[in-house]
Amino acid sequence: MLIFPLMNDTSRKIIHIDMDAFFAAVEIRDNPKLKGKPVIIGRDPRQTGGRGVVSTCSYEARAFGVHSAMSSKEAYQRCPQAVFISGNYEKYLAVGQEVRAIFKRYTDIIEPMSIDEAYLDVTENKLGISSAIKIARLIQEDIWRELQLTASAGVSYNKFLAKMASDFQKPHGLTVILPEEAQDFLKDMDIAKFHGVGKKTVEKLHEMGIYTGGDLLEIPEITLIDRFGRLGFDLYRKVRGIHNSPVKTNRIRKSIGKEKTYSKLLTQEEDIKKELTLLAGKVALSLQKYEKSGRIIILKIRYADFSTLTKRKSLEGPTQDADEITKIASQLYDSLPSNNQGIRLLGVTVSGL
Known part of the structure; x- marks a missing residue:
């Protein structure tokens, strides 16, 4: 197999915006009585015979170990005092479109990953602002002032690092990873927190003695490719802060x-x-x-x-x-x-x- 040379494009300015507990936050905003309570977006298992899945939940519910894709029955067992709300996806979609309209004030190079998160390339932007950090702060301020919702932001020179950064300080965080900081940031990171690494891959990495980014740095590229194929190729580069994929404005899911x-x-x-x-x-x-x-x-x-x-x-x-x-x-x-x-x-x- 051909081993390609390491080329790192650090010229881009990428922001990843991730709304904080989005569906739950919208419900709490619209009903202030829910503030401070564990709110779960999902059907109440007491009314469905135990059926249902958690869509998302407030940070108060997450403190009890509740998370998205958990069965509603287990969520209730962990947090019986939680307020279950079936969800209003038309409302969330409308609010998500309002968030996206804010993004478009700054750039048209937007790659939506879902209703509540997106990558923005602000290397060249509509306001001519040279600082991506300033743009990220302005977007957070706009979202809060106009929608009374919070978002976390990650700023870096590629999508992988911007995503890792936005997850680093939630809720309402802003984390910046500069090119010279990337390897140090990733070195101590739990490998399970690497974006794009699923549970099965984590198990295989653990079998190889890889628990952190630092452990991953020690593994030869050919070993990772032999074990994981294309994913191994990507992991070898990502842990070195290399991910040259551009922000794509036309992602189509079939x-x-x-x-x-x-x-x-x-x-x-x-x-x-x-x-x-x-x-x-x-x-x-x-x-x-x-x-x-x-x-x-x-x-x-x-x-x-x-x-x-x-x-x-x-x-x-x-x-x-x-x-x-x-x-x-x-x-x-x-x-x-x-x-x-x-x-x-x-x-x-x-x-x-």
Whole structure:
């Protein structure tokens, strides 16, 4: 495999803006009685027979270990005093568009990652301001003054570092990573906090004795590529502060899906339906986050013998509703011929976005 030379483009000025606990913050803003309370955006499990998934939650709820994509049932067990709100995604979308309108005052080079976060390239900007730090502060001030919401900002010379920086001091933080500071910033960082590194990759890295950015710096490039392929190529560069991908204004998603592999085979219909509900809930959250809806529901199943099948159904109109996705996924499962060997993987995808 060819090993490419390290070239680091430090000429750009990139800001990553991430709204703080966005859906929950909008609800608290609109109902001041909720201020200071643990607020969870998700259906109350006491009213759904335990079904539902947490969309997001306030920082007060996070103190109890509640987080997005957790089942509402577990969230209630951890924080029974929480206020559950089903959510109003049309309202959140409208507020998200107001936030984006603020971004556009400064630059048109915007890459939305979801309804509540985006990358901005302000190297050349509409106001002719040379300092990206000043622009980030102005955006935070505009969002607070006009919308009474807070956002965290990361400023650096590439998207990876800007994202890492915005996560560093939440809520309402502003973190700057200069080119000469990048490796020191990443050296002591927990590898699990590296953007783009998932749980399974973290487990493999831990098996290699890699727990921090500093540990990762010690691993030869060819070793990382052999073990992780393209991801290894990227990790070798990212830990050195290298990520030359530009801010893209035309990202197009064709489908959104979630799947899970089970170390213990699923054999009971009750367990299978429970997992389908969780997967459908996570897909719905992603659809809402990315401001998408879709017309095609796809179920994927891999059995114990590794045989895999997919089945799909087209809807009359697009959806991003968790209950509807769950219902269709369950119907697709029920339509399959009986198979008693156990399931090792389930997946739910919505396409036709």
